[in-house]
Amino acid sequence: xxxxxxxxxxxxxxxxxxxxxxxxxxxxxxxxxxxxxxxxxxxxxxxxxxxxxxxxxxxxxxxxxxxxxxxxxxxxxxxxxxxxxxxxxxxxxxxxxxxxxxxxxxxxxxxxxxxxxxxxxxxxxxxxxxxxxxxxxxxxxxxxxxxxxxxxxxxxxxxxxxxxxxxxxxxxxxxxxxxxxxxxxxxxxxxxxxxxxxxxxxxxxxxxxxxxxxxxxxxxxxxxxxxxxxxxxxxxxxxxxxxxxxxxxxxxxxxxxxxxxxxxxxxxxxxxxxxxxxxxxxxxxxxxxxxxxxxxxxxxxxxxxxxxxxxxxxxxxxxxxxxxxxxxxxxxxxxxxxxxxxxxxxxxxxxxxxxxxxxxxxxxxxxxxxxxxxxxxxxxxxxxxxxxxxxxxxxxxxxxxxxxxxxxxxxxxxxxxxxxxxxxxxxxxxxxxxxxxxxxxxxxxxxxxxxxxxxxxxxxxxxxxxxxxxxxxxxxxxxxxxxxxxxxxxxxxxxxxxxxxxxxxxxxxxxx
Numbered sequence: 001x002x003x004x005x006x007x008x009x010x011x012x013x014x015x016x017x018x019x020x021x022x023x024x025x026x027x028x029x030x031x032x033x034x035x036x037x038x039x040x041x042x043x044x045x046x047x048x049x050x051x052x053x054x055x056x057x058x059x060x061x062x063x064x065x066x067x068x069x070x071x072x073x074x075x076x077x078x079x080x081x082x083x084x085x086x087x088x089x090x091x092x093x094x095x096x097x098x099x100x101x102x103x104x105x106x107x108x109x110x111x112x113x114x115x116x117x118x119x120x121x122x123x124x125x126x127x128x129x130x131x132x133x134x135x136x137x138x139x140x141x142x143x144x145x146x147x148x149x150x151x152x153x154x155x156x157x158x159x160x161x162x163x164x165x166x167x168x169x170x171x172x173x174x175x176x177x178x179x180x181x182x183x184x185x186x187x188x189x190x191x192x193x194x195x196x197x198x199x200x201x202x203x204x205x206x207x208x209x210x211x212x213x214x215x216x217x218x219x220x221x222x223x224x225x226x227x228x229x230x231x232x233x234x235x236x237x238x239x240x241x242x243x244x245x246x247x248x249x250x251x252x253x254x255x256x257x258x259x260x261x262x263x264x265x266x267x268x269x270x271x272x273x274x275x276x277x278x279x280x281x282x283x284x285x286x287x288x289x290x291x292x293x294x295x296x297x298x299x300x301x302x303x304x305x306x307x308x309x310x311x312x313x314x315x316x317x318x319x320x321x322x323x324x325x326x327x328x329x330x331x332x333x334x335x336x337x338x339x340x341x342x343x344x345x346x347x348x349x350x351x352x353x354x355x356x357x358x359x360x361x362x363x364x365x366x367x368x369x370x371x372x373x374x375x376x377x378x379x380x381x382x383x384x385x386x387x388x389x390x391x392x393x394x395x396x397x398x399x400x401x402x403x404x405x406x407x408x409x410x411x412x413x414x415x416x417x418x419x420x421x422x423x424x425x426x427x428x429x430x431x432x433x434x435x436x437x438x439x440x441x442x443x444x445x446x447x448x449x450x451x452x453x454x455x456x457x458x459x460x461x462x463x464x465x466x467x468x469x470x471x472x473x474x475x476x477x478x479x480x481x482x483x484x485x486x487x488x489x490x491x492x493x494x495x496x497x498x499x500x501x502x503x504x505x506x507x508x509x510x511x512x
Contacts, residue, residue: 002043002092008033010084013041013094016369029097031369032081038369039081042093063091069159071135076128078148078157098157100150103209107144112212115242119270121147122206122245124154126267129202130260132156133195140193142201143182144208180224181214185252188225196254199263203249210238215250241269308427309368315423316361319378322416323357323385329409338409339389346392353388357381371427378424382417383464390465411482414461418489421457426500429453433501443501450497457493458486 007015013030019040020027028041044058069080082094103121107113113121125147132139139146139159148155180188184200187193207215215233218224233250236243245266248258258266327340343350360381364374432449433442 009041009092013039013084015041030094032094038097040095040097042095044090044092059090069095071137072132074128074131075153076124076155077131078155095157098148098150098153098155100148100153102145103147103149103205104144106149107209107212113209115210115238115240115270118206118210118238119242119267121149121154121209122202123264123267123271125156125202125205126260126263128154128156129195129198132159133198138193138195139198139201140187141182142198142205144205147205180221180228181217183225183228184254185229186254188228194254196257199249199257199260200254203246206242207233207236207246207250210242210246211236215246241266308371308430311423311427312368312371312374313365315374315378315420315427316364318416318420318423319381320358320361322382322413322420323354325409325416326385326389326413327354329412342392343389350388350392354385357385368427371424371431375421375424375428378420379460382420382460386461386464387467414482415485415489417460418457418486421460422454422489422493425453425457426497429501446497446501450494450501454490454493454497458490 003009003015009015009030012033014033016029016031016038018026019029026043028043030039030041031037032039063083069077070083073079078098079096080093081096084092084094125142129139129142137159139156141158142156146156146158148157182201182204184193184197186197204215211234216224216227216231218227229252236246245258245263248266249263251257327343328338340351340354343354360377364370364377367373429446429449433446
């Protein structure tokens with residue numbers, strides 16, 4: 001069992017595209033048809049030349065991941081929704097879709113992070129690991145690639161080699177379970193793995209984030225193993241409580257490592273330098289992971305995410321109405337002949353693009369998660385329809401393509417097309433905003449985008465006709481009914497977008 005001919009898994013999960021892949025697997029974005037939500041589907045890919053015994057080991061490893069993560073309920077752990085078993089015994093894991101990036105990807109871009117952000121990430125990871133350890137689950141592969149960042153959330157994923165109390169260990173001679181650079185000394189030496197092993201890997205990951213290099217590295221796996229087992233890592237340059245936490249966890253003997261409570265106190269001290277530690281004030285208070293907004297824009301700063309489907313479908317409705325109005329509305333210079341009649345008289349085949357356009361828009365109705373694609377196709381449909389009609393119109397006249405004087409049907413189509421593009425732009429802007437982490441840069445980008453988008457939406461017809469070598473007679477005294485609604489739309493666009501993207505205006509409105 002896998003993706004069928006229609007790109008559906010198990011009759012329920014429709015493939016929406018590849019998120020990422022590695023040597024042994026891939027993660028896909030999919031739509032859960034039954035529950036109408038987007039999910040992530042993890043597929044295990046084992047090379048064809050792998051022996052059956054090893055193939056069964058990898059299948060068992062993925063089964064272990066599903067069982068391990070399914071036992072956990074924590075905001076810092078990616079939720080497992082379902083497991084689908086293929087005909088070949090290969091499991092597929094359906095899980096929560098995280099709309100963000102990994103810590104590894106962030107470090108590849110920024111190299112290092114400020115100590116406060118590293119401490120915030122560390123506290124969230126510590127909470128997730130503590131929840132797993134409380135259920136008797138040791139992750140065994142904590143590393144930056146398995147730490148996902150989504151707005152305010154820091155999530156731990158990939159429990160593929162997790163050890164569960166009472167389970168038979170899955171291993172074989174020569175197999176390395178874990179990522180060498182972040183493995184604990186006891187893992188390297190083949191000893192028992194405990195929660196303290198995860199804390200070592202947590203420290204190694206935080207060390208890489210704040211120092212810009214791994215605590216142990218080498219030209220080969222063997223060299224890394226030797227360094228982990230015999231050497232001390234370079235002293236962290238960050239200093240302070242964060243360095244103390246890293247040094248306290250990167251101790252060879254698991255019994256000598258800091259406890260989770262001690263690590264939590266030190267990381268909190270990084271975020272609140274003047275605060276007393278829990279040892280000074282008595283029993284610890286419940287911990288709330290701090291915001292990590294500088295890593296990725298929080299959801300509250302990017303409105304309309306929940307309304308994307310409605311916006312995309314509204315854009316498609318306006319576009320369909322614009323097409324109908326254009327085809328049915330006669331041009332003044334064609335003796336009241338509407339374009340649909342003009343096209344059909346020339347050749348019935350010329351109506352095929354309009355039919356295809358409606359079919360495409362019906363298909364886009366079920367792709368609200370692709371607002372950029374909808375925007376591009378809506379513009380292409382509207383512009384292509386006008387260009388086709390112009391070419392036929394020129395064929396019926398001598399002297400080439402004339403200057404067009406808009407009529408009522410044409411004007412209605414223009415305004416409806418502008419509305420369609422405005423809704424499509426509004427649906428696409430949250431994705432644009434999500435790519436910029438710094439609030440000031442995000443606001444500047446959106447301000448520029450809103451102005452450009454509004455101009456494009458209002459005058460979208462003009463470049464189409466200029467491209468065709470025609471023109472539009474907009475200076476006529478009869479064009480008041482067209483100019484007025486376009487100006488009104490422009491004002492509404494600016495006011496609406498300012499309200500949407502200004503948290504201050506929204507807060508003031510809510511207060512009143």
